[in-house]
Amino acid sequence: xxxxxxxxxxxxxxxxxxxxxxxxxxxxxxxxxxxxxxxxxxxxxxxxxxxxxxxxxxxxxxxxxxxxxxxxxxxxxxxxxxxxxxxxxxxxxxxxxxxxxxxxxxxxxxxxxxxxxxxxxxxxxxxxxxxxxxxxxxxxxxxxxxxxxxxxxxxxxxxxxxxxxxxxxxxxxxxxxxxxxxxxxxxxxxxxxxxxxxxxxxxxxxxxxxxxxxxxxxxxxxxxxxxxxxxxxxxxxxxxxxxxxxxxxxxxxxxxxxxxxxxxxxxxxxxxxxxxxxxxxxxxxxxxxxxxxxxxxxxxxxxxxxxxxxxxxxxxxxxxxxxxxxxxxxxxxxxxxxxxxxxxxxxxxxxxxxx
Amino acid sequence: xxxxxxxxxxxxxxxxxxxxxxxxxxxxxxxxxxxxxxxxxxxxxxxxxxxxxxxxxxxxxxxxxxxxxxxxxxxxxxxxxxxxxxxxxxxxxxxxxxxxxxxxxxxxxxxxxxxxxxxxxxxxxxxxxxxxxxxxxxxxxxxxxxxxxxxxxxxxxxxxxxxxxxxxxxxxxxxxxxxxxxxxxxxxxxxxxxxxxxxxxxxxxxxxxxxxxxxxxxxxxxxxxxxxxxxxxxxxxxxxxxxxxxxxxxxxxxxxxxxxxxx
Numbered sequence: 001x002x003x004x005x006x007x008x009x010x011x012x013x014x015x016x017x018x019x020x021x022x023x024x025x026x027x028x029x030x031x032x033x034x035x036x037x038x039x040x041x042x043x044x045x046x047x048x049x050x051x052x053x054x055x056x057x058x059x060x061x062x063x064x065x066x067x068x069x070x071x072x073x074x075x076x077x078x079x080x081x082x083x084x085x086x087x088x089x090x091x092x093x094x095x096x097x098x099x100x101x102x103x104x105x106x107x108x109x110x111x112x113x114x115x116x117x118x119x120x121x122x123x124x125x126x127x128x129x130x131x132x133x134x135x136x137x138x139x140x141x142x143x144x145x146x147x148x149x150x151x152x153x154x155x156x157x158x159x160x161x162x163x164x165x166x167x168x169x170x171x172x173x174x175x176x177x178x179x180x181x182x183x184x185x186x187x188x189x190x191x192x193x194x195x196x197x198x199x200x201x202x203x204x205x206x207x208x209x210x211x212x213x214x215x216x217x218x219x220x221x222x223x224x225x226x227x228x229x230x231x232x233x234x235x236x237x238x239x240x241x242x243x244x245x246x247x248x249x250x251x252x253x254x255x256x257x258x259x260x261x262x263x264x265x266x267x268x269x270x271x272x273x274x275x276x277x278x279x280x281x282x283x284x285x286x287x288x289x290x291x292x293x294x295x296x297x298x299x300x301x302x303x304x305x306x307x308x309x310x311x312x313x314x315x316x317x318x319x320x321x322x323x324x325x326x327x328x329x330x331x332x333x334x335x336x337x338x339x340x341x342x343x344x345x346x347x348x349x350x351x352x353x354x355x
Numbered sequence: 356x357x358x359x360x361x362x363x364x365x366x367x368x369x370x371x372x373x374x375x376x377x378x379x380x381x382x383x384x385x386x387x388x389x390x391x392x393x394x395x396x397x398x399x400x401x402x403x404x405x406x407x408x409x410x411x412x413x414x415x416x417x418x419x420x421x422x423x424x425x426x427x428x429x430x431x432x433x434x435x436x437x438x439x440x441x442x443x444x445x446x447x448x449x450x451x452x453x454x455x456x457x458x459x460x461x462x463x464x465x466x467x468x469x470x471x472x473x474x475x476x477x478x479x480x481x482x483x484x485x486x487x488x489x490x491x492x493x494x495x496x497x498x499x500x501x502x503x504x505x506x507x508x509x510x511x512x513x514x515x516x517x518x519x520x521x522x523x524x525x526x527x528x529x530x531x532x533x534x535x536x537x538x539x540x541x542x543x544x545x546x547x548x549x550x551x552x553x554x555x556x557x558x559x560x561x562x563x564x565x566x567x568x569x570x571x572x573x574x575x576x577x578x579x580x581x582x583x584x585x586x587x588x589x590x591x592x593x594x595x596x597x598x599x600x601x602x603x604x605x606x607x608x609x610x611x612x613x614x615x616x617x618x
Binding site: 015016019020047050051061064065068072113114116117120121124127128129133134136137141143144146147149150151152153154155156157158160161162165182183185186189190192193194196197199200201203204207208212225228229231232235236238239242263266270273 | 364365367368371372374375378404405408409410413416417419420421422423427428429430432433434435436437438439440441443444447475479480482483485486487488489490491492493545548571575579593594597598601602605609612613
């Protein structure tokens with residue numbers, strides 16, 4: 001329905017606020033917007049059934065989050081009531097304390113975390129239901145072509161392997177094999193592995209016959225070494241940034257700059273390395289006008305949320321401790337949350353008809 | 356200089372990326388234990404999950420890129436592809452609790468064919484399985500990383516072949532331990548959503564920070580996740596104990612046929 005790149009941008013625009021803000025107002029707007037997209041667009045997909053089970057599991061996890069916070073955190077000013085304290089200690093170090101003072105702050109914190117978790121799961125449910133996974137895999141950087149090739153071989157062979165398993169099971173059933181316990185899996189496993197590896201030999205031979213590995217290694221050794229040295233330097237920079245980020249929590253700017261610069265160096269390397277690999281495409285995806293619209297909305301949303309993240313993080317943070325207070329609301333951020341609903345608005349009419 | 360160009364550089368990149376990945380996994384335990392007046396620190400704790408998810412993705416790309424700087428043999432590509440397919444198919448076998456039949460093959464292959472092979476098999480199996488079943492989520496980079504680590508770590512076991520039958524028993528125990536470890540580190544992606552990471556010494560005992568966090572995690576793990584992970588650990592143990600010997604024999608026979616050049 002949309003270009004894969006559009007869906008990736010949509011995922012970014014939805015996921016970034018869901019992961020960095022705990023403000024219940026923004027999260028509620030986001031959750032409702034994603035739910036609209038899921039309900040209107042995702043319901044037609046065959047995968048929706050398996051994801052609805054998953055979402056129920058997510059609700060359970062969210063409930064655990066609320067309960068765990070309520071019972072183990074006794075911090076906060078608004079004490080609702082007091083339960084008997086169950087304490088578990090090793091020596092003098094308290095390992096876990098259950099019960100005690102139940103505070104409103106802990107409940108609120110648990111609820112906002114649960115909201116964030118449910119939003120993340122719903123975003124991924126929508127993404128998985130609507131996107132074509134094989135096309136997502138095609139977005140792997142070009143210089144990883146060997147891994148990409150392994151992954152495509154595997155994807156092509158999964159149905160064959162499932163069919164082979166079925167064949168083996170039938171062949172063994174004719175010989176009187178019955179499945180009674182885990183031990184009876186052996187007559188299924190070993191033939192499966194053997195046929196698989198035999199097929200791998202055939203595949204390798206046919207790949208050799210078609211000239212695999214003869215002309216793609218177009219990087220000279222010196223370039224490669226330079227790239228790898230730069231990558232090592234970028235990783236080292238990231239490591240230093242991560243540590244200094246933790247140590248100097250008061251002044252996080254220098255380490256943030258170092259981290260961003262290292263990531264830039266890393267991505268630049270990846271880009272240059274990918275440019276060196278020539279890749280041809282058989283079929284290109286269509287980029288339609290609605291893709292432009294949705295992408296523009298998502299980029300704008302990313303821009304707003306990312307800008308607040310870097311410049312004014314406090315506008316996004318909601319922290320109930322030590323005393324809970326109503327969350328702030330910035331209309332601009334609230335509007336940015338609505339970007340994820342644009343795929344519904346620009347979707348072709350006939351597909352949107354309710355079934 | 357020559358040290359920095361060949362295997363030394365490769366090992367350096369792998370070590371750095373693994374360290375970074377480790378930080379990304381373990382940051383909930385190391386967020387500074389101070390409650391700032393406002394803003395700064397709390398903001399830092401709030402954006403940590405997304406920062407470290409990005410970091411983890413980058414590390415995965417770097418490690419995989421590092422593994423494939425050499426031109427791979429067509430046989431390695433074919434065998435890896437097919438084994439990944441088999442492993443993804445094995446994931447579809449249902450089982451009790453956290454049981455999954457997809458971890459024992461990376462362990463055995465990592466042990467028999469080496470660290471690179473084990474890492475790629477573990478990582479790509481999870482990726483392909485997610486693509487085939489449509490199960491991509493924030494947990495996917497964590498799963499890929501931990502399954503890859505399992506395959507890689509299995510290659511570090513000393514050669515046990517001379518011990519005969521004991522080899523399989525040791526591998527089975529190793530698989531059981533890895534099954535539990537897999538569960539323990541896979542909980543970490545949603546751990547920041549369960550507790551208030553960073554402000555954990557809320558009982559007013561300064562200095563109890565790290566241990567209090569670890570303790571709460573241990574308590575959470577023992578009460579909820581362990582029973583689930585037990586299914587996986589016992590499953591790994593039984594699968595390797597019962598099938599380890601014939602599968603290892605098979606893998607070694609094919610290794611001779613392929614003349615593997617991977618190391």
